[in-house]
Amino acid sequence: MLTSQRKHLILESLRDNGQIVAKELSLQWEVSEDTIRRDLRELAQEGLLQRVHGGAMPTTTAKLASSPAMVDLKGRQKLAQHSKSKLGQAAAKLIKPGQVVFIDGGTTNAQLVKNLPLSLRATVITHSPTIAVALIEHPEIEVVIIGGKLFKHSAVTVGAAALDAISRIRTDTYFMGVTGVHAEVGLSTGDLEESYIKRALQAVAANTIVLASADKIDTASPYIICQCQQVNMILTDATIGDETINSYKEQKANIKRV
Secondary structure, three states, rough: OHHHHHHHHHHHHHHHHOOOOOOHHHHHOOOHHHHHHHHHHHHOOOOOOOOOOOEEOOOOOHHHHHOOHHOHHHHHOOOOHHHHHHHHHHOOOOOOOEEEEEEOOHHHHHHHOOOOOOOOEEEEEEOOHHHHHHOOOOOOOEEEOOOEEEEEEOOOOEEEHHHHHHOOOOOEEEEEEOOOOOOOOEEEEEOHHHHHHHHHHHOOEEEEEEEHHHHOOOOOEEEEEHHHHHHHHHEOOOOOHHHHHHHHHOOOOEEOOO
């Protein structure tokens, strides 16, 4: 089936059913999910539909908040648990003794902390009370907490006080949390104040690493943090297909599967 034919049928199905599920179409047409995702991405760029996790919706009804990573903290803890565990294991190995790192809030970074060895001697700065508490049992890790107004949705501090404190630190690595990762749109989050905090943290870090579970790939949230190629590395799930990975590499993003 030609690309133009698939796109025509996608738009017809969208009009008839009100939504598109990429996996269902890939099985129905015997093509890869990556092929369907590419078609949806190109149609979205033309303004003909709205990409959401797993498929698409009409532009008149779709909302960026449809991304599953936009739900509350308790809801996010149930998403992509195996993927987040693997990412946490891989990221924990990137922290070397003696380093100063900033660990963002979020359920994926919680897995990073869970996998840090008790013998690791390092400094962890965070604006997440949950991340800080999770490090209490690590005797060799010095924990520095950034204060400010608590943004309860993500359990992190935001606001002027947090920005001022961040401007006075320098870190070896910043492990950035995001809710959306999109080759063209970039890295995004669901809250305006959070986006400012994340950009400030990126500015004071020698390296920025993003842990992106499969549910966040090819989705976008309302507030852009930066382009994918502006961070040093994006770690994502091993199940993400080659075509999807290549769409990021075409944008000069350093994306790796673990």
